[in-house]
Amino acid sequence: xxxxxxxxxxxxxxxxxxxxxxxxxxxxxxxxxxxxxxxxxxxxxxxxxxxxxxxxxxxxxxxxxxxxxxxxxxxxxxxxxxxxxxxxxxxxxxxxxxxxxxxxxxxxxxxxxxxxxxxxxxxxxxxxxxxxxxxxxxxxxxxxxxxxxxxxxxxxxxxxxxxxxxxxxxxxxxxxxxxxxxxxxxxxxxxxxxxxxxxxxxxxxxxxxxxxxxxxxxxxxxxxxxxxxxxxxxxxxxxxxxxxxxxxxxxxxxxxxxxxxxxxxxxxxxxxxxxxxxxxxxxxxxxxxxxxxxxxxxxxxxxxxxxxxxxxxxxxxxxxxxxxxxxxxxxxxxxxxxxxxxxxxxxxxxxxxxxxxxxxxxxxxxxxxxxxxxxxxxxxxxxxxxxxxxx
Amino acid sequence: xxxxxxxxxxxxxxxxxxxxxxxxxxxxxxxxxxxxxxxxxxxxxxxxxxxxxxxxxxxxxxxxxxxxxxxxxxxxxxxxxxxxxxxxxxxxxxxxxxxxxxxxxxxxxxxxxxxxxxxxxxxxxxxxxxxxxxxxxxxxxxxxxxxxxxxxxxxxxxxxxxxxxxxxxxxxxxxxxxxxxxxxxxxxxxxxxxxxxxxxxxxxxxxxxxxxxxxxxxxxxxxxxxxxxxxxxxxxxxxxxxxxxxxxxxxxxxxxxxxxxxxxxxxxxxxxxxxxxxxxxxxxxxxxxxxxxxxxxxxxxxxxxxxxxxxxxxxxxxxxxxxxxxxxxxxxxxxxxxxxxxxxxxxxxxxxxxxxxxxxxxxxxxxxxxxxxxxxxxxxxxxxxxxxxxx
Numbered sequence: 001x002x003x004x005x006x007x008x009x010x011x012x013x014x015x016x017x018x019x020x021x022x023x024x025x026x027x028x029x030x031x032x033x034x035x036x037x038x039x040x041x042x043x044x045x046x047x048x049x050x051x052x053x054x055x056x057x058x059x060x061x062x063x064x065x066x067x068x069x070x071x072x073x074x075x076x077x078x079x080x081x082x083x084x085x086x087x088x089x090x091x092x093x094x095x096x097x098x099x100x101x102x103x104x105x106x107x108x109x110x111x112x113x114x115x116x117x118x119x120x121x122x123x124x125x126x127x128x129x130x131x132x133x134x135x136x137x138x139x140x141x142x143x144x145x146x147x148x149x150x151x152x153x154x155x156x157x158x159x160x161x162x163x164x165x166x167x168x169x170x171x172x173x174x175x176x177x178x179x180x181x182x183x184x185x186x187x188x189x190x191x192x193x194x195x196x197x198x199x200x201x202x203x204x205x206x207x208x209x210x211x212x213x214x215x216x217x218x219x220x221x222x223x224x225x226x227x228x229x230x231x232x233x234x235x236x237x238x239x240x241x242x243x244x245x246x247x248x249x250x251x252x253x254x255x256x257x258x259x260x261x262x263x264x265x266x267x268x269x270x271x272x273x274x275x276x277x278x279x280x281x282x283x284x285x286x287x288x289x290x291x292x293x294x295x296x297x298x299x300x301x302x303x304x305x306x307x308x309x310x311x312x313x314x315x316x317x318x319x320x321x322x323x324x325x326x327x328x329x330x331x332x333x334x335x336x337x338x339x340x341x342x343x344x345x346x347x348x349x350x351x352x353x354x355x356x357x358x359x360x361x362x363x364x365x366x367x368x369x370x371x372x373x374x375x376x377x378x379x380x381x382x383x384x385x386x387x388x389x390x391x
Numbered sequence: 392x393x394x395x396x397x398x399x400x401x402x403x404x405x406x407x408x409x410x411x412x413x414x415x416x417x418x419x420x421x422x423x424x425x426x427x428x429x430x431x432x433x434x435x436x437x438x439x440x441x442x443x444x445x446x447x448x449x450x451x452x453x454x455x456x457x458x459x460x461x462x463x464x465x466x467x468x469x470x471x472x473x474x475x476x477x478x479x480x481x482x483x484x485x486x487x488x489x490x491x492x493x494x495x496x497x498x499x500x501x502x503x504x505x506x507x508x509x510x511x512x513x514x515x516x517x518x519x520x521x522x523x524x525x526x527x528x529x530x531x532x533x534x535x536x537x538x539x540x541x542x543x544x545x546x547x548x549x550x551x552x553x554x555x556x557x558x559x560x561x562x563x564x565x566x567x568x569x570x571x572x573x574x575x576x577x578x579x580x581x582x583x584x585x586x587x588x589x590x591x592x593x594x595x596x597x598x599x600x601x602x603x604x605x606x607x608x609x610x611x612x613x614x615x616x617x618x619x620x621x622x623x624x625x626x627x628x629x630x631x632x633x634x635x636x637x638x639x640x641x642x643x644x645x646x647x648x649x650x651x652x653x654x655x656x657x658x659x660x661x662x663x664x665x666x667x668x669x670x671x672x673x674x675x676x677x678x679x680x681x682x683x684x685x686x687x688x689x690x691x692x693x694x695x696x697x698x699x700x701x702x703x704x705x706x707x708x709x710x711x712x713x714x715x716x717x718x719x720x721x722x723x724x725x726x727x728x729x730x731x732x733x734x735x736x737x738x739x740x741x742x743x744x745x746x747x748x749x750x751x752x753x754x755x756x757x758x759x760x761x762x763x764x765x766x767x768x769x770x771x772x773x774x775x776x777x778x779x780x781x782x
Contacts, residue, residue, distance in 0.1 A: 028506040029482045064695035064723055065773070089724035090691065090774065091420045110662055110691055110724065113741055115419040131663050133740060157665070161673040162689050162719075162727055166665050193677050202677050271501055272522050274548070274557050282552040286584050286593050298553050300481065300501055304455035304769035309762050310701055328553075332455055332765055333480035333501065336553055349524060350504055371700050374723055378695035379770065382456070383481065 030385035031300025031333075032268040033352070036069050039390025040261040042081035044247045047259070048230060049082070052237045059085035061226075061244030063093060063109065068306075068380040069248055069264070072100055073388045078247070079104060087242055091116055091125070098123045105186070107153055111163070117141055126151045126186055130163045132172060135179055142182030149184040154217070158190045158209040159202060167213075174216040185220035187240050195228035196254055203232055227252040231259075250373040251363050258363070264377070266356035266384070268301040268317065273339065273347050282336050283328025288313060294340030297324065297347050301355060302333040305381030308369040315368035317353035318360060320346045324353065421776035422691025422724075423659040424743070427460050430781025431652040433472035435638045438650070439621060440473070443628045450476035452617075452635030454484060454500065459697075459771040460639060460655070463491055464779045469638070470495060478633055482507055482516070489514045496577070498544055502554070508532055517542045517577055521554045523563060526570055533573030540575040545608070549581045549600040550593060558604075565607040576611035578631050586619035587645055594623055618643040622650075641764040642754050649754070655768070657747035657775070659692040659708065664730065664738050673727050674719025679704060685731030688715065690744050693724040696772030698746070699760040706759035708744035709751065711737045715744065 027033060049058035060083040066074035075086060075097055085105045088094050094108045111130040112120055117137050120127050129135045129152050142150035157164030165173070173179055190210045194200035210224055221239035227246035229236045231253050243252075251258035276296050282288040299317065303309040312329040317337050324337040324347075339347045356365055362373040369376065418424060440449035451474040457465035466477060466488055476496045479485050485499045502521040503511055508528050511518050520526045520543050533541035548555030556564070564570055581601045585591035601615055612630035618637035620627045622644050634643075642649035667687050673679040690708065694700040703720040708728050715728040715738075730738045747756055753764040760767065 029486075029510065031481050031501065064693075067723075068695070089695075090422050092774065095420075110422065113662075115741070119420065131665075131740070159672065159677075160675075161665060161667050161671055161687055162722065162725060163663055168666075193672065193675055197676075200677070202672070271504075272554055274522075274552060275559075276552050280552060281550065281584065281593070284551075284584055285588075286550075286591070296552055302455075303766045304459070304480075306770075308699075309766045331553065332458075332769060334553060349522070350506070375694045375700045378723060379697075382773075383483065 026385050030269070031271070032266060032305065032355075032381075032384045033387060034380060034384035035265040035267075035387045035389060036073070037261070037263045037265075037390050038073055038077040038388055040249060040263040041069075041074060041247050042077045042390075044249065044260050044263070045078055045081050045083055045243075048227075048241065048243050048246060052230060052241050055239075056237050057085060057221075057240045059083065059087055059107075059240060059242045060247060061087040061242055062097065063087060063089035063244070064378045065093075067244060067248050067374065067377040069377065070386065070388070071097060073391065075101055077391060085240070087244075091119055094125045095119065095123055098125065105151070107186075109163070111155075112137060121145075121150070126153060128153045128155045128163075128189070129165075130155050131165060132169050132179070135173070135183075139179060139182055149182055151184045151186045153187045153189055153223075154180075154185055154220070156188060156190045156210060156213050158206040158213070160191050160193045160206075162191070164190060170213050170216065177218060180218060185218060187221045187223045188214055188217060189223040189240075189242075192224065192226060192229050195226055195232060196252075198232055198253075203236075207236065245374055248377055249362065250377070254363075258361075262358050262361060264356055264362055264380075265354070266301075266380075267352040268299040268335070268355050270297045270347060270349050270351045270353060271300050271334070272298045272349055273344075274298075284331060285329055288328040288336075292340075294338055295344070295347070296327070297337045297339045297353070299335050299337060299353050299355075300333065301335055301381075302331045304332045305383055306376070306379030307335060307355070307381075308371065308376070308379065310371065311365070311369035315365060316360070317355050318357070319351065319353050322346070417776050421660070422662070423657060423696065423746075423772075423775045424778060425771060425775035426656040426658075426778045426780060427464070428652075428654045428656075428781050429464055429468040429779055431640060431654040432460075432465060432638050433468045433781075435640065435651050435654070436469055436472050436474055436634075439618075439632065439634050439637060443621060443632050446630075447628045448476060448612075448631045450474065450478055450498075450631060450633045451638060452478040452633055453488065454478060454480035454635070455769045456484075458635060458639045458765065459769040461777065461779070462488060464782065466492055468782060476631070478635075482510055485516045486510065486514055489516065496542070500554070502546075503528060512536075512541070517544060519544045519546045519554075519580070520556075521546050522556060523560050523570070526564070526574075530570060530573055540573055542575045542577045544578045544580055544614075545571075545576055545611070547579060547581045547601060547604050549597040549604070551582050551584045551597075553582070555581060561604050561607065568609060571609060576609060578612045578614045579605055579608060580614040580631075580633075583615065583617060583620050586617055586623060587643075589623055589644075594627075598627065636765055639768055640753065641768070645754075649752075653749050653752060655747055655753055655771075656745070657692075657771075658743040659690040659726070659746050661688045661738060661740050661742045661744060662691050662725070663689045663740055664735075665689075675722060676720055679719040679727075683731075685729055686735070686738070687718070688728045688730045688738050688744070690726050690728060690746075691724065692726055692746060692772075693722045695723045696774055697767070697770030698726060698772075699762065699767070699770065701762065702756070702760035706756060707751070708746050709748070710742065710744050713737070
């Protein structure tokens with residue numbers, strides 16, 4: 001799906017020859033190169049849209065800088081693929097997105113408050129209304145401008161206990177529907193706590209609570225599914241689905257084969273290779289001890305680049321297809337790999353080590369750091385030279 | 392040490408009234424505010440310089456965007472305090488720093504390679520030479536321009552086994568000193584693996600190896616100490632010390648009272664507060680279960696902001712001085728705190744929760760996430776509204 005000519009983030013507007021020179025100079029300086037496959041992301045969106053069918057709208061969740069992958073190129077690629085509804089977390093994220101997407105709906109999950117609600121009007125944003133206070137603020141602004149009813153999504157809490165109207169608040173809305181006067185409900189939504197675990201009883205429980213609450217409220221499209229929620233089956237699709245993680249290639253059905261295309265590749269540069277004697281230690285705290293003589297390669301990726309320190313002594317990079325275990329503690333700017341078993345010709349300084357690829361997926365890297373792929377993505381570092389393919 | 396008028400990162404060039412309005416608008420939108428005390432950082436540098444005395448140069452390590460705190464304001468503050476030597480990790484970091492600091496020495500720890508060495512010349516950068524290949528590349532460029540000897544720092548590995556010349560490479564330099572022709576050795580350095588543990592035998596061992604290797608090489612100033620190395624005592628000061636972490640307030644002597652001033656404050660905004668019944672769960676995976684009825688506040692800081700997911704269910708925020716335990720898993724954009732024990736007046740939506748402050752220090756937050764303060768700092772998020780004080 002990837003095109004053959006890479007475009008860098010910095011130089012995406014320049015053309016032809018100067019672009020190629022800039023790419024090479026920046027790549028020559030870079031300690032690591034992060035490739036993001038926009039074709040794969042767009043393809044993942046199309047796959048999910050086709051999975052839920054024509055009568056269900058498939059949004060794109062691009063909060064947290066599109067899960068660390070770059071909201072500008074990612075949102076443009078999704079819009080070009082046909083996505084018409086974008087979800088972000090905060091007002092700041094929404095304002096930045098509105099700068100590049102003039103038409104599509106932009107929904108702000110964290111909602112509004114009295115101090116910033118007017119910014120939502122100005123930028124034509126759709127707030128998620130998470131409590132009665134937010135409902136009241138938005139109603140006030142909506143009624144102040146009788147020319148147009150203002151859009152909003154009403155968020156009902158069904159057991160996540162994080163954001164969304166509580167049961168008592170839903171009861172108030174039921175008995176006092178005028179609290180929504182002037183507001184166009186683009187959707188009524190809830191959010192699943194355990195969608196990655198299809199057998200968890202909470203999924204059916206949340207769905208049941210959602211359906212019951214919705215019956216008491218004005219008619220509006222319904223939305224419950226995040227990425228994994230889509231794979232809980234058509235009962236969870238309703239009218240609008242909100243995938244994020246699956247767009248970026250994370251497996252929405254852990255424990256089974258990943259239906260999504262992998263969208264991220266990370267390569268780190270070998271800065272130095274050294275022979276290390278048996279009994280010598282490697283890295284901070286002298287925690288890794290060589291139990292035989294060997295060779296250690298130092299690579300220019302560390303925890304300041306988002307390679308979590310929790311993955312010290314865990315996982316591996318690959319060089320020419322051969323696994324090189326990560327040994328010693330991850331440093332701020334560097335990691336050390338045991339390359340003893342690999343042909344020295346392949347491990348010269350300047351050679352690139354595959355750290356994230358189709359075999360060493362984001363999900364696998366996450367497991368080695370005792371976390372989830374979402375955190376690996378959002379932690380992806382600022383120092384990486386970013387190359388976008390498949391635009 | 393902090394001045395009373397905050398300056399925002401975005402608006403540091405604007406003046407008077409417009410600045411104040413911009414601050415308030417940005418603060419009103421922000422889900423979290425990160426305050427960085429440049430006065431504390433400059434004070435920490437002065438304290439370390441006075442600790443090592445006049446005859447020892449105290450550098451400033453500002454790699455990884457000044458440990459996440461912002462290299463532009465931090466480097467300017469250090470330069471204004473008298474710092475004349477700056478260390479970064481990569482060439483890209485050095486080029487960005489040279490744009491704002493025209494005169495001081497800028498040292499690149501990760502060294503150079505044949506593909507990018509000319510950039511070092513152009514920007515008057517000092518490479519750390521980590522192996523004989525880098526020595527050879529720099530010598531070649533130095534000899535090509537007979538007008539000036541080129542500066543470099545020679546890095547000897549003494550047991551870290553990460554970067555720096557190995558013992559056999561040092562032996563080659565000893566027998567063939569001409570390999571350094573045309574190069575001005577600004578320093579000969581090594582790096583300690585266990586400086587945070589004063590009783591670790593490796594400290595004395597690395598020092599011994601360093602002194603022995605140095606004797607075989609051309610005379611040059613010597614450097615061994617990072618932040619904690621400075622506190623190993625005068626035997627470790629030599630001619631140049633290279634603190635990073637201690638400048639930013641991390642404790643260089645873990646287990647004893649922190650001699651450094653705290654430089655970072657983080658406040659997160661409460662988006663919503665809810666009553667939660669006994670037996671209900673909070674957050675993803677339904678892992679936190681309420682063992683009594685209570686109140687949960689949702690705060691706009693998550694792991695995409697660098698609040699590591701490893702600290703789920705650990706640690707606390709403070710509201711009006713009262714501790715509110717973090718419960719449930721950290722989400723991408725949100726965390727949930729149990730505020731049952733706190734006066735509801737203090738926990739209204741819009742109230743700010745202290746997440747990092749003089750009691751909940753960076754080191755303590757790190758401990759709760761099973762990592763070190765360095766990782767907490769370098770992970771500090773891009774969505775925080777940053778306010779610099781004490782410039």
